[in-house]
Amino acid sequence: MRRPLLIISRDPHHTLFDGTRCLLPLAEVEPHLVTNPWLVEGVESSDFRHTTVCDFANDDRVEQACDWIVKTNGIRGIVALHEKMVIMAARLRTAHGLPGLHLDTVLLFRDKVRMKSAVQAHGVTVPDFRALDREGDLAAVDWSRGRHIIKPRCGVGSNQTHIVDSPATARKLWRQLGAPPGEYEIEEFIAGDMFHCDGIVRDGRVLHTSVGKYHARPGNVAPGAMAGSYLLPDGALAQRIVDLHHRVVGALGLGSGVTHLEVFHTPEDKLVFCEIAARPGGGGIDRMILRRHGVHLREAAIRIEAGLPPVVTHRPTSAGDQAVWGRVGIYPHGRAPAELTAQECGELGVAEYEYRPTAGGNDGLPRHSTDYAHRFILSGNGPADFMAKANRLRAVAGR
Amino acid sequence: MSQLPEDRQLVVLGASGQIAAVARRLGCRLIHVQNPGSPIEQFIEPDSVRSTYYTADYTVDSFMSFVEQVLRPLAPDAVVSVREDGLVPAALANARLGLRGTPLEVVETLRDKARMRALLEGKAPHLTIRASTPASLDEAVDTFLNWGGRKAILKPRASSGSRGVVLIESVADLLAHGDPSGQMLEEYLPGQEYSAESFSVGGVHRIVALVEKHTGPSFVELAHVVPAPSLGTSAVPVIQEQLIEFLDVVGLADGPAHTEFKLIDGGIRIIESHNRVGGDGIPHLVRLVTGIDLQRWSIGWSLGLGEPDHQERPAAAAAAIAFATAPEGVVQSVALPSLEFPDATVEDVRSFVRPGDRVAALTSSSARVGSGSVSGADASRVLVAAQTLAAGIDVISRPAGGRR
Numbered sequence: 138m139r140r141p142l143l144i145i146s147r148d149p150h151h152t153l154f155d156g157t158r159c160l161l162p163l164a165e166v167e168p169h170l171v172t173n174p175w176l177v178e179g180v181e182s183s184d185f186r187h188t189t190v191c192d193f194a195n196d197d198r199v200e201q202a203c204d205w206i207v208k209t210n211g212i213r214g215i216v217a218l219h220e221k222m223v224i225m226a227a228r229l230r231t232a233h234g235l236p237g238l239h240l241d242t243v244l245l246f247r248d249k250v251r252m253k254s255a256v257q258a259h260g261v262t263v264p265d266f267r268a269l270d271r272e273g274d275l276a277a278v279d280w281s282r283g284r285h286i287i288k289p290r291c292g293v294g295s296n297q298t299h300i301v302d303s304p305a306t307a308r309k310l311w312r313q314l315g316a317p318p319g320e321y322e323i324e325e326f327i328a329g330d331m332f333h334c335d336g337i338v339r340d341g342r343v344l345h346t347s348v349g350k351y352h353a354r355p356g357n358v359a360p361g362a363m364a365g366s367y368l369l370p371d372g373a374l375a376q377r378i379v380d381l382h383h384r385v386v387g388a389l390g391l392g393s394g395v396t397h398l399e400v401f402h403t404p405e406d407k408l409v410f411c412e413i414a415a416r417p418g419g420g421g422i423d424r425m426i427l428r429r430h431g432v433h434l435r436e437a438a439i440r441i442e443a444g445l446p447p448v449v450t451h452r453p454t455s456a457g458d459q460a461v462w463g464r465v466g467i468y469p470h471g472r473a474p475a476e477l478t479a480q481e482c483g484e485l486g487v488a489e490y491e492y493r494p495t496a497g498g499n500d501g502l503p504r505h506s507t508d509y510a511h512r513f514i515l516s517g518n519g520p521a522d523f524m525a526k527a528n529r530l531r532a533v534a535g536r
Numbered sequence: 537m538s539q540l541p542e543d544r545q546l547v548v549l550g551a552s553g554q555i556a557a558v559a560r561r562l563g564c565r566l567i568h569v570q571n572p573g574s575p576i577e578q579f580i581e582p583d584s585v586r587s588t589y590y591t592a593d594y595t596v597d598s599f600m601s602f603v604e605q606v607l608r609p610l611a612p613d614a615v616v617s618v619r620e621d622g623l624v625p626a627a628l629a630n631a632r633l634g635l636r637g638t639p640l641e642v643v644e645t646l647r648d649k650a651r652m653r654a655l656l657e658g659k660a661p662h663l664t665i666r667a668s669t670p671a672s673l674d675e676a677v678d679t680f681l682n683w684g685g686r687k688a689i690l691k692p693r694a695s696s697g698s699r700g701v702v703l704i705e706s707v708a709d710l711l712a713h714g715d716p717s718g719q720m721l722e723e724y725l726p727g728q729e730y731s732a733e734s735f736s737v738g739g740v741h742r743i744v745a746l747v748e749k750h751t752g753p754s755f756v757e758l759a760h761v762v763p764a765p766s767l768g769t770s771a772v773p774v775i776q777e778q779l780i781e782f783l784d785v786v787g788l789a790d791g792p793a794h795t796e797f798k799l800i801d802g803g804i805r806i807i808e809s810h811n812r813v814g815g816d817g818i819p820h821l822v823r824l825v826t827g828i829d830l831q832r833w834s835i836g837w838s839l840g841l842g843e844p845d846h847q848e849r850p851a852a853a854a855a856a857i858a859f860a861t862a863p864e865g866v867v868q869s870v871a872l873p874s875l876e877f878p879d880a881t882v883e884d885v886r887s888f889v890r891p892g893d894r895v896a897a898l899t900s901s902s903a904r905v906g907s908g909s910v911s912g913a914d915a916s917r918v919l920v921a922a923q924t925l926a927a928g929i930d931v932i933s934r935p936a937g938g939r940r
Contacts, residue, residue, distance in 0.1 A: 169591075175583050186573040190589040192579050198609050199851065202590065205605045209598050 233400030367463025368441035469497030553578030873928030
């Protein structure tokens with residue numbers, strides 16, 4: 138008998154597939170899919186016999202439906218890969234005694250104040266930070282450290298992230314936000330480059346890590362701007378980031394899961410923790426890692442949440458001998474983006490191209506850090522070659 | 537001030553794709569509840585929450601927990617079903633949520649044929665026939681012999697689509713059938729069978745159409761024609777009066793009914809009735825002949841939606857549907873006829889099967905393999921045309937495991 142599994146999906150249905158291959162091991166699990174009408178295209182009722190398509194605008198109702206599905210169908214595991222769904226999934230696992238990430242662990246990965254407190258307690262360097270519950274908290278901030286960032290404690294995709302350069306601008310912003318206590322934090326702005334480290338952890342052991350360098354900060358979401366990252370070759374800096382990932386994972390007590398860590402590398406050559414999520418990185422990070430290392434992070438995450446061992450191969454799926462694999466995202470710029478031709482992509486060494494004419498919503502302006510109109514996975518002979526190709530792609534996409 | 541249709545929410549249990557399309561035209565928000573494995577694309581409007589979709593087996597006890605935990609927070613305005621297996625769950629859900637709908641007692645009276653017969657026996661014995669619910673084979677044999685050993689019908693207390701209906705002509709037939717517990721033994725009535733489509737509003741019953749039914753082996757329905765050509769105009773007033781009496785006796789005050797009956801000595805004898813529209817494409821025939829969309833009305837009535845216009849526009853004087861059959865086995869090929877009739881218009885011809893599908897023995901409606909429907913000026917002629925059309929549906933099947 139197949140293991141009944143609840144899938145709470147907030148991503149397009151095709152993200153449960155790699156091409157035509159379903160990432161869910163359907164021979165082993167019986168999926169009970171919960172999704173919404175914007176994401177349902179391609180759901181085959183022969184494979185997904187138990188499907189709920191509901192309005193995700195009301196989390197409580199979605200959770201009530203999921204709770205009923207878990208109780209009624211003997212659900213044995215819950216898969217929820219979208220950041221906005223991990224707390225709900227953890228609450229359900231905790232309530233029903235299911236394996237996987239429970240609420241106490243997940244809150245450490247979602248709440249940036251709890252997260253930084255926990256890793257700081259284990260000796261990891263973090264930005265100066267504090268919970269921002271009331272205007273009076275701004276007086277306790279050490280403004281001598283320069284600019285600060287005000288952002289939601291449980292935010293996603295750099296949404297509602299604001300840079301403030303003085304107590305006066307911070308107070309003005311705080312009054313505009315009108316947020317209740319418990320929702321926001323303030324932390325110092327850390328200068329330097331940003332890196333990400335994506336890992337697979339099983340029973341406390343780190344089975345895989347990949348380190349990437351952002352070629353633009355994830356928070357720099359602007360019309361027509363370019364975003365993305367490329368994977369670092371092995372080296373001293375990459376190893377330091379991998380080591381930091383190990384310490385952070387240990388500090389947060391992650392048993393099994395897929396991680397996405399973000400760190401700052403300061404001009405003084407210090408690594409400063411930014412944040413970590415217990416899900417695969419978005420915006421094509423999984424695709425470039427698959428290209429470079431042959432490791433499918435989404436599949437690994439699904440298998441771990443399904444209670445199955447992750448597949449961690451090290452056989453690149455294509456052109457693995459290329460020195461640098463990376464991704465380039467181009468944000469919408471307020472008008473309908475033109476799709477690149479296969480010839481244009483081929484000339485620039487693009488291995489994968491995703492064109493999203495609906496990016497930006499009604500006004501055509503980017504809504505979050507991975508709301509790309511164009512997304513490319515490509516390789517270069519080195520970081521400089523990769524960036525040269527990325528810039529040419531941006532020029533072509535922005536025509 | 538009354539709510540706009542788009543502000544209301546209707547829960548629909550077990551809709552077909554066609555019923556979902558009819559429901560969508562009501563303009564209200566829809567919450568579809570389907571059994572596992574239903575294809576979802578027919579129920580969801582992409583990029584809109586006007587239609588949502590839940591998988592839940594509404595025929596099992598756990599459905600009530602679904603009603604409480606999932607449906608109640610959504611605050612629906614009504615729960616409906618036009619499927620036989622959805623009628624009781626819809627009534628239970630409406631009762632649990634305090635919503636308008638056909639009362640559970642009425643639904644259960646119609647669904648449980650023994651209960652319906654007992655009620656009629658007490659209140660309108662002239663509308664019913666002798667019936668028994670034998671607890672044992674011995675009791676069934678005694679009853680059969682007490683009725684003079686004349687033909688009888690053995691059938692499930694609650695079923696539809698001719699499933700499990702058996703003609704008993706002798707004690708040997710009864711013995712061969714085995715334990716009759718949970719079933720009903722009824723007198724067999726000879727003669728033509730009819731059905732009536734009705735709609736009730738506040739206890740006022742409107743007999744929308746009288747339909748003539750033609751059956752084959754195992755009482756499987758093989759054709760329907762509207763209006764019934766074998767009913768003389770003088771018989772109709774009595775039939776309508778007695779159908780209305782029946783609906784009053786069973787307590788159906790609002791909503792549709794599909795009632796099957798035979799004529800005996802100028803009066804009707806109820807075979808069975810359901811608080812839903814008829815199946816088998818009958819609503820389409822009725823719409824052609826009367827202009828009334830019974831499906832739309834049946835789905836929307838509890839929200840005050842779907843009532844037909846006063847200016848109903850029939851498309852034809854008569855309409856018929858006939859069904860194709862094929863020998864039990866695996867379908868090898870399917871060919872649809874291309875026919876024209878001088879006195880009838882082809883409305884639709886279709887196959888229900890594809891090569892590779894299995895054809896079951898013809899013991900229920902689900903074993904039929906295709907249908908043809910026509911409209912025209914004369915009921916007898918459209919019936920013949922529909923039967924000709926259905927006979928032209930060429931489904932070749934071979935016994936499973938046999939050679940081509």
